[in-house]
Amino acid sequence: MKKIILALILGFSSLLSAQNTVTGTVTDPQNQPLPGVSVYAPELHKGTTTDANGKYEFTNLPNGSFRVAFTFVGFTTQNKTISKLLKENTLDITLSESVFEMDEVVVSTPFNKLQSQNVMKVEHESIKTLQQKGTSTLIEGLATIPGVSQISTGTSIGKPVIRGLSGNRVLVYSQGVRIENQQFGDEHGLGLNDAGIESVEVIKGPASLLYGSDALGGVLYFNPEKFADENTFKANFSQKYFTNTEGSNSSIGLKTSTDNWKFLARGSFNTHSDYKIADGDRVTNSRYNETDFKTGIGYSNSSFSSVLRYNYNKLDLGIPEDGIAEQSSSKNTMFPRQGIFNHLLSLNNVIFFENSKLDVDLGYIANDRSEFEDSNDASLRMKLNTFNYNAKYHFPKMGKIETILGVQGMHQTNTNFGEEFLIPDATTNDFGVFGTANYEWNNSVLQAGLRFDNRNITSEEHGITGEEGYFQALDRSFDSFNASLGYKTKLAEPLTLRLNVATGFRAPNLAELTSNGVHEGTNRYEIGNPNLKTEQNVQTDLNLEYKNSHFEFFVNGFYNHVNNYIYTSPTGDVIDDNDVFAYIQDNAQLYGGEAGLHFHPHPLDWLHFETSFETVTGKKDNKDYLPLIPANNWNNTIRTEFKIKDWFQEGFATLNVSSTFKQDNVSGFETASKGYTLVNLGFGGTVKLGKTAFDVNLNGNNLFDKEYIAHLSRLKTDGIPNIGRNIVLGVNFNL
Structure with missing residues (x-):
């Protein structure tokens, strides 16, 4: 067969x-x-x-x-x-x-070096490693990476935060294409499923040189599942069960390759009931259902390589509005709810010349988002269609110098179909051109680059002047020059130093420019500012790494200055019982870092101890604190590796203790948060019974059923705790 x-x-x-x-x-x-x-x-x-x-x-x-x-x-x-x-x-x-983690080729930076060779410090995590931590969603797994957090609404909606910056300040890439899914909204999640994703790379700092607007705070770059090895056929089925939400995650995939052709396909279904807090009550309407399908076909010969991929994602999300109310384990969402359909089509082409190459990525995203208040007639419906292009020419290597010249762009349209308008009908056009060079000598590397971008936003007038829901016509153009300079060297054989200075920018989004009404989920009346300027930042990063055969240590420090930081501030007015907030700007500073070590004592080859600490502080020029800054966290893990004869291979057991500190450094309309400690256990490996082999994972998260409220939880204002104890059992069969 x-x-x-x-x-x-x-x-x-x-x-x-x-x-x-x-x-x-x-x-x-x-x-x-x-x-x-x-x-x-x-x-x-x-x-x-x-x-x-x-x-x-x-x-x-x-x-x-x-x-x-x-x-x-x-x-x-x-x-x-x-x-x-x-x-x-x-x-x-x-x-x-x-004895340490495997090094990986970094795809999110232009010269595709190994992580250990890269000028920029880029965090790389395989999705398999994140899944072994027992998290129920992709964003929950990402939040375990030092320097990465999430703004969450229950277990269904999560938005990434990198070193205190979130929303449109963090750019997300999948299949080589920037994800555009109305991510400015409070109730708008990542819109990605971890099935069919190989790994994630995290750039913690401005990456506008490589990616343009919205990469001011950093980039999450998701690498899709690899094709099968040449002349092989592989199929696998995985199943996970979550006790807290009585949830299920099923995935089945197949892939095959010859010398030239490659093909893969994967389908997944994810369904969860309302999550339970520590006392056993369920948070009403926090349930959700997700269907995901990914496929790809590739061809390569002696002249070029081409890969076409497609991802369909359907989300049915309940919006928890009543807190602890009707208790049910049903997975059918109630009102209010969201319905989201996302189509992502990408085409990657590499054309090889004698001593150079041209790398071209084309992408199309169709995002259809609806919100249902009390009936199946959508009160709000937006369709966002985005076409992306990204072309990079790799010049022939001149001695020890590698050079890349590239152009990037985007054409985007937003169209409303519901009665309510969150943002007006609008068109956005981006164009950017950049160049970067890498010079390597002895044990040192120097990398530099320069870029120019233009973003043009036009919108249509809508509504009646002076009333809620009125949007005036808009025609704004934003320009920005950005540069980066990075240096890496070995101070000694086991000690590496990285120093990077880079600028980034973000053009204001449509919500910030045009809002005029109650923004869903915020319970406040927001007024946009059509005169907002571009956010522009400069960040300095310092990284030190020490590694020998039994000990690894790292420390990262950063200072990030942002001019014209955009935020909302109360005006003192009230409209229809909602406080009025206006978008304004001020300069801001964010600073902090991460430190950690990995100890593998000799001769205990089966034992690992890992610890990391992360901190970030954000302030405006007037010394007030910025909103939505994650609390400090100290994370400790003891991991053992073992095997039991021939029937249990690659076994592991982990004990994780994660301590999140109190957060008192809050903005004017935030409240302080208490600290908490969570204990998590993990166990897994590969079971071999005759010719049958399968992977098994068993995780106990929040093992002692601790009641806590994360500082970045959007349910915090209603006093609703985060998820309680959750036991996760997962199996994966290679068919």
């Missing part, structure tokens, strides 16, 4: 003949062959695995340079480049042993 599927989907590949080839052997320090090593060429989306003799082979490769990564658990990842391919090439690799 597998052979038939391969033939039907990928039969054309037999018509193509191989040209350049790379072969080799991967060995350990004792010169013994290593079977099962993952060998992956990211630009071609091609992968293979070493055989029993440690051998691998790639065929039909393009001219010019060829970059490949070698990854194996327990060994240091190596990223190798053949500067000019011949007809036949040999690349033998010796991997050195490492």
Whole structure:
């Protein structure tokens, strides 16, 4: 059956003949062959695995340079480049042993170095690692990364916060395309499902040089699931159960590849009842349902690589408005609720020349968002259609200098179909051009870049002058120049220093420019300011890392100055029993950082201790605190690794203690938050019974059923606690 599927989907590949080839052997320090090593060429989306003799082979490769990564658990990842391919090439690799996490190729930065080689400090986490922590949503998993938090509404809606900046100040990328889903709204979540996502990269700081407007605070870059290794067929099924919400998460996927063609598809369904707080009561209408489908097809030969991906996501979200009211374990949402349909289509093309290449990403997103107050007739419905393009030309390498020149742009339209208007019908056009260079010598790297952007926003007049819901016509243009400079060096063999200075910008969004009414979920009347200026920031980052075979330590510090920071401030007026807030601007500063260590004592090879601390403070020029700044957090984990004979492999057990401190540094309309400590347990591994093998994970989160209210919870003003004890059982079968 597998052979038939391969033939039907990928039969054309037999018509193509191989040209350049790379072969080799991967060995350990004792010169013994290593079977099962993952060998992956990211630009071609091609992968293979070493055989029993440690051998691998790639065929039909393009001219010019060829970059490949070698990854194996327990060994240091190596990223190798053949500067000019011949007809036949040999690349033998010796991997050195490492007890720490595997190094990964960073895709979110332009030169695709290994994380350890990158000038910028970029956090990289596999989705599998985040899932092993037992979180029920993707954003909950992200919030376990130092420097990342979430603004949440129950368990269904979460918005990322990077070092105190959120909303349109954090840019999200998936499938190489910037996500546009009305993320300015308080009740608008990320709109992504973790099924079919391989890993996430977090840039904690301004990345406008690479991504333009809205990357002022940082970037979340989601890497999609890799295709199968060449000439293989794989299928898997996973199932998770959540005791607190009586929830279920099911996912099934298949993928196959030949030398040239690649195909994958994955479907998922996620359903949850109202979540329970510590005393056993449920938070009424915090239930939600999610359907997700991802598919992709790719083709590569000696001249180019092309990958087309599609993601459909449907969300049915209840909005908890009455707190602890009707108690039910039903998964059918009540009113008010949201219905969201999201379509994401992406096309990545890499064209290879003799000594250079052109990388082009095209994306289209259709976001259809409806809000239902008391009937199935949408009171508010917005359709946001966005077309993105991103082209980068990698010049031939000149000595030790690599150079990239790129253009990016976006065309976006927002159209209203409901009775209520949250923002007016509008059109947004972006255009940006940038250049960046990387110079590497000895143990040091210098990277610099410059960029210019223009954003034009036009909107239509709507409503009656002087009444709620009136929007005046708008035609604004915003320009910005941005630059970055980064330096990395080894102060000693185990000690690395990174220093980065970068600017970023964010043009004001439609809500900030045009609002005139009660913003859903905020219970306040908001008035926009059509004269707002562009936010512009300068951030300095310092990173120190020390690593030897049994000890790893890092410390990150940052200072971020933001000119014309946009926020809402009470005017003292009241309209229809709602306090009136207006959008104004002031300069602001944010500063803080993260520190942590990972200790692996010798000779206890099965034991790991990890600890990290994160802090951020945000103030306006008048010394008042900024709103929505996360509380300080201290996170500690003890992890053991083991196996039980031949039937239980790659076993692990974890004890995690996460202490969040009180938050007294609040803005004028916020209230202080108490500190709390949560205890979490995890257990898992691979079970082998004959020829059957499956992964199992068991997690106990908030094990002691602690009642607490997170500072960034939107239910905090109503005194509604966060989720209580939650036991999560997950299994994954490779079919």
